[in-house]
Amino acid sequence: MSLEPTGRETSAAFAGAVRSFVARECGSPEQRAQLTDHGREAHSSPICHKLGELGWAGVAFPERYGGSGGGVADACVLLEELAYGQVPVFGLGISMIVGRTALRFGTEQQRHEIIGSVSRGEVSAIAMSEPEAGSDVGAMRCAARHTGDGYVVDGQKTWISCAPYAERILLVCRTGATGRKHDGVTMLEVPRDTPGVEIRPIDTLGGREVNDVFFTGVEVSADRVIGVEHQAWRQLMAGLNFERLVCAATFLGNARRAFDDTLAYVSGRRQFGRPVGSFQALKHRLADLATELECCSLLVHDIARRTDDDPERQLPREASMAKLKATELAKAVTVEGMQMMGAAGYTTEYDMERQLRQNIVGTVFAGTSEIQRDIIGSSYGL
Template sequence: MPRVLTEQRRDLVDAVADFCRRECGSPQQRNALAQPHDEGIYAKLADAGWLGISLPEEFGGAGQGMTELCLFLEETAYGRVPMGGFATSIIAAAAYEKFATDEQKKLVLEGVIRGRVEAISMSEPDVGALTCRADEVEGGWRINGQKTWCSNAHIADHILLIARTSKESSKHEGLTQFMVPTSVEGLRISGIDTMGGREVNDLYFTDCFVPDDSVVGTVGHAWHQLMAGLNLERMILGASMLGAARRAFDDTLDHVRQREQFGRPIGSFQALKHRIADMATELECAHLLVYSVAAHIDAAPDELVTCEASMVKLKCTELAKHVSLEGMQMLGGYGYTTEYGMESMLRSTVVSTVYGGTSEIQRDIIGKTYGL
């Protein structure tokens, strides 16, 4: 799909695409990089300076905007780079950038740029009525309770934990963010087996002590601090799934052009040709949506574009799932084999409609912005 890019942005896309071809371009390379996050690949991304693409220059980042971040995410997802720790790291880093002390910022942001992984933990059965508690004690806080679905906690340096510090009339009040080292005594990280591999974890806190300087931001205001990061989270997920959808589409297109039945390529039959046309049109729509919203955020970075960011997340994740499923069907039996890779594309895209706020939640958010 054609893009209108500045020379600098085109150079970024070309450089990332070249990296992906060299490091993950063949099925053999991708099979050897079977885990969602590969430390060797991630270290190379850090050496190239890309992990700090959107982080401030004062900490060693590139200081670029949402558009550049989306281009990087789209291209690495298209190239199927196993860098699962990046999304949570950049989301956590943005929260530290906005609310943390200078010491916390230096520790976390410089670490992310060097290739260290960060995690963020909010999820419980009822996100708004969190029961994981942090009680104030002499010199700090003592944490008790359980968290679940914490992505990348097992490979992270710290967990940005949201815990209840007081009981208020509103379930969204009385929550506080803490920087919790994963090595702290009293924390047990237990992996949850999923069809995507080792990505998410249960966290068990038992009399886990953290000092006063572990508080990130203002005590009791974590919910409002979290809301400030929703643009970023949804754009990260949307741009990544746009890249995944493009990859599933291109792999499908290559197959239907080459695979012959009845003396002609199967893509020349109208039943498949029209499906390809529909997917190409939807991909172009998604591309325009992602980068128009990214441009808006770059122009007004402090504006909370709730509706538009939810549209990006909804459109791109649902499209990636749809294109991968269509690709599996058009590849026939080949789509079910690990050799061709479409089955792993389907596994990774299906879950994208669940994490970061389900598609139903995104639709509800969008509807509310129209007064419904």
């Protein structure tokens, strides 16, 4: 499937096609329960492979590398609609980030291998955070020391999403010591099944989403360096537009779904002889949330189109705004939704309790809201 760059009409048609797929493959609570082991798993490999067969997993990549020829705006449409449909493909957005990194910094062989894998619906993971290096990524200690023809990696990474499903892990590690903590950092592509790689799942409120990953004497050949040795920090900064838009589009979809589920409930639930949504206390809160959703949608998709218009331009302020707004809004909508649904929102009969568990972490991972606000404030010279 080949895609032209997204215009508004094309975008609407693509969104409609994704909704039809979602309704067929994941439209009922029973289907979602089966695909996620009753909410415990965040990723379904069979569904993601179907997205690959349709050409959608590779929507953000050139056709010559196995993609569908679309762009960032197309990826945001796809991720938003999949999130709205509650499709368990948590690994897709992460894999797209890895693919875009290969597209920008990889060799031709790496581009064909990594982007082709992502476009088939296979998962790639990113290993960056450590127990003592979360928001302060430059404090990482996981190190790769030079050998004759490559590296040997030792260290621990934590909070690594979808690692058990991954074909490869994009490892960000220290390869040199300088006076500046952001120098001497390198990206390595490590096949998940490499000897010495150990994955330990971390149980969380949202299910089995994240993992500790240990590297013990892991041998990595020199041809698995992505980009330039010691320059990974600059490469990471260059990819922030896409990373934050992936997160923003996903949580925009989550927020829309929570809003629509709340609206459906308060429109049907009757107290004192009328739908509870007709009372001013709820009606005005829904009006405010609907307005915020519209603003968030305009923000996210505008920045995606601007990124496509000039792929080399970095938009740190705007990308941080999109990530901040979408994740904070998704959390706010689900908290309000649970309150407006009353005790029903707390039961597993409805999706709201799962949505709350899913959305509350959005303001923490991929750069906390506090970090996003700091970036935005600093962009104004503060």
